[in-house]
Amino acid sequence: MSLLTRTAGALHRRPRLRLSLLLTAPLLWLAVLYLGSLTVLFVSAFWTTDSFTSEVVKAWSTDNFHELFTTPVYRQVILRSIGVALAVTVLCAVIAFPLAFYTARVARPRWRPLLVVAILTPLWASYLVKVYAWRLILSQGGLADWMLKPFGLSGPGFGLSAAVLTLTYLWLPYMVLPIHTALEQLPAGLLDASADLGARPGRTFRSVVLPMVLPSLAAGSIFTFSLSLGDYITVQIIGGKTQLIGNLVYSNIELNLPMAAALGTVPVVVVVLYLLAMRRTGALSSL
Amino acid sequence: MEGIAVRLQALRKTFGETTAVAGVDLEIRDGEFFSMLGPSGSGKTTVLRLIAGFETPTEGRVELAGQDVTGLAPFERDVHTVFQDYALFPHMTVEQNVAYALKIRKVPKAERLVRARKALAEVRLDGHGRRRPAQLSGGQRQRVALARALVGRPRLLLLDEPLGALDLKLREQMQLELKALQREVGITFVFVTHDQEEALTMSDRIAVFHQGRLEQVGTPAEIYERPATSFVASFVGTSNLLRDDAARRVLGTGGTHSIRPEKIRVLKEAAIVDEPEHATATGTVAEVVYLGDTTRFLVDLDAGGRLTALQQNLETSAEDVAAYRGTRVRLTWHRRHTVHVPD
Incomplete structure (x- = not known):
């Protein structure tokens, strides 16, 4: 009997050993790198900075959070960030649904995989390339301006709406994919049954399609919401003077690390709350 | 003189190169338990789908109660269907499933509930209204599908091999129940099956399909004792x-x-x-x-x-x-x- 066979046999007889060999490395990664750094983030959020020396003072204090909620600028930026994330999510859902409906149910079956690949292709391109492409599109006299000119309009220019537009473009595939899958798995028999019982297409959509696709839509929204909430590069490049939480974290990191940590805690808490809300729709089981 | 519930005239349906229905003329009478019998691929299910309106015929006409419905959508026809896989809405309770047709017709909520419960009682499923379809057994789901299709009292009920997924005992029991239910409600039933015994047990008349054509239409006794073609003779009963x-x-x-x-x-x-x-x-x-x-x-x-x-x-x-x-x-x-x- 070869060594390999004997080892395999020994492992077969000891399921616990097998499992621990399999999971040790990923569990260490999760515990040390992921949970560890999150813990450091939370703990340092309660430290302060000496205002003269810019040294971190490792003493327990809730000053940072107090400042966060009382300073109007911080409050504004937090609300704006959540607003942007929600706007991007809604826009993604509105654009993704008809698109996914076409790729999953209208297009000829042999074209469907190709269409899905086409939707995913932008994810293979570099994030920065795509954002700079949008910078070109939205710049003064750029593509957006040129296309809207015949209608007597001009592009949005750099600013909040440009940021929302670009983020919607960036995260759209994350919304299309789960909806596409859900629509593709929707049994055709249910649509037939609904029509058979007297429902017009609009009614079938509201009473059968939408409720059955909702968990997947919510799952997609978790991606678009959290990705938008954590983004700061897009805003820097095309947001004009607009600031989101990420930008505040970035600008505080050098001078006031504990404040940056406190700011960084905000999106974590918001995303956790969002996840809890989405769990009610059954989204987490359709991720 | 009893009326004609369904009249099919020179009905043809092709899918690309394949001909599913190759010219069918058929009359189904009011209040009849009518079976469409044939092996798989004989066109019987396609004919059913043409009557329901899920498919539009390549050629020919479909009349329901004397009215030409050939171009009408399923929701414009007074026909309900019991599907082979039941097609119950998984996100609704049993009661909501059954009340669906009534809800669409804007029947008030209280009346909806009463009628849904009555329909569930008809199929002996009282007390299961609050459950989800996933919590029911195959036989129970089959009954829910039946109640859902019957609750709106359509003129015509189509049944697409509804007993196919049940085990033998339950099947035989459901055959008798279906027949009794049909007599009770007096609705025309069009029943698709590949099981000749099932067709013989339940039907007033049977149409035997083969390769998209009608081989013979007649009472069970006529089909069995006087087969019109060698296909009927061998498909219904033992080939001898x-x-x-x-x-x-x-x-x-x-x-x-x-x-x-x-x-x-x-x-x-x-x-x-x-x-x-x-x-x-x-x-x-x-x-x-x-x-x-x-x-x-x-x-x-x-x-x-x-x-x-x-x-x-x-x-x-x-x-x-x-x-x-x-x-x-x-x-x-x-x-x-x-x-x-x-x-």
């Missing part, structure tokens, strides 16, 4: 055909003839049959299949060909019939049970 030379030797005429196995008596070879109205043929028993209540004898005829004879085990036991294997026998049957079938 005497052809050409063998037929000429045994019956005195050529062509294809069908004799039902239970009409044939198995006698010892030496037995004398002196009844002029009876046909006889000698042969060797090739196989004996003991079926409990009956025994099936497969006999190779001296005249050529093979006939199956079915005998009640009135006094014989398994050992008695097994002794017949390989022995010489004489088969005899009344000539009126010989049916000439065109090929």
Whole structure:
């Protein structure tokens, strides 16, 4: 009997050993790198900075959070960030649904995989390339301006709406994919049954399609919401003077690390709350 | 004079190169339990889908209660369907599923609930209204599908192999219940099945489909006793055909003839049959299949060909019939049970 066979046999007889060999490395990664750094983030959020020396003072204090909620600028930026994330999510859902409906149910079956690949292709391109492409599109006299000119309009220019537009473009595939899958798995028999019982297409959509696709839509929204909430590069490049939480974290990191940590805690808490809300729709089981 | 519930005229349906329905003319009467019987791919389900409106015919007309509905959508037809896989809405409770058609018709909520509960009681599912379809057994889901389709009291109920997924006992029970329910509600039932026994048990009339065409339409007795074609003779009941030379030797005429196995008596070879109205043929028993209540004898005829004879085990036991294997026998049957079938 070869060594390999004997080892395999020994492992077969000891399921616990097998499992621990399999999971040790990923569990260490999760515990040390992921949970560890999150813990450091939370703990340092309660430290302060000496205002003269810019040294971190490792003493327990809730000053940072107090400042966060009382300073109007911080409050504004937090609300704006959540607003942007929600706007991007809604826009993604509105654009993704008809698109996914076409790729999953209208297009000829042999074209469907190709269409899905086409939707995913932008994810293979570099994030920065795509954002700079949008910078070109939205710049003064750029593509957006040129296309809207015949209608007597001009592009949005750099600013909040440009940021929302670009983020919607960036995260759209994350919304299309789960909806596409859900629509593709929707049994055709249910649509037939609904029509058979007297429902017009609009009614079938509201009473059968939408409720059955909702968990997947919510799952997609978790991606678009959290990705938008954590983004700061897009805003820097095309947001004009607009600031989101990420930008505040970035600008505080050098001078006031504990404040940056406190700011960084905000999106974590918001995303956790969002996840809890989405769990009610059954989204987490359709991720 | 009773009315016509469904009239199909020169109905054709092709999917690309394949012809699913190749010209069907058919009339289904009001209040009838009508079965469409055929092997898979014979076009029976496509005809059902054409009546429901899920498919539009390539050629021909569909009339419901005298009204041309050929171009109408399913939701514009007064027809409900019980689907093969039930197609219950998984995100709704049983009650919501059943009340769906009423909700669409804007029946007030209180009345909706009363009628849904009544429909559930009709299929003996009282008290299951709050459950989800996933929490029910196959037989229960089947009943929910039935209640959902019946609650709006359509003029016509279509059933697409609704018993196909049930086990034998439950199937037989549901066959009787369905038939009783149909009598009770008085709605025309169009029932698609590939199971000839099921069709014979339940139907007022049966249409036998083969390769997109109608082979024969008639009562169960007509279909069984007087098959119009050799396909019907072999698909409904056991195939038992005497052809050409063998037929000429045994019956005195050529062509294809069908004799039902239970009409044939198995006698010892030496037995004398002196009844002029009876046909006889000698042969060797090739196989004996003991079926409990009956025994099936497969006999190779001296005249050529093979006939199956079915005998009640009135006094014989398994050992008695097994002794017949390989022995010489004489088969005899009344000539009126010989049916000439065109090929």
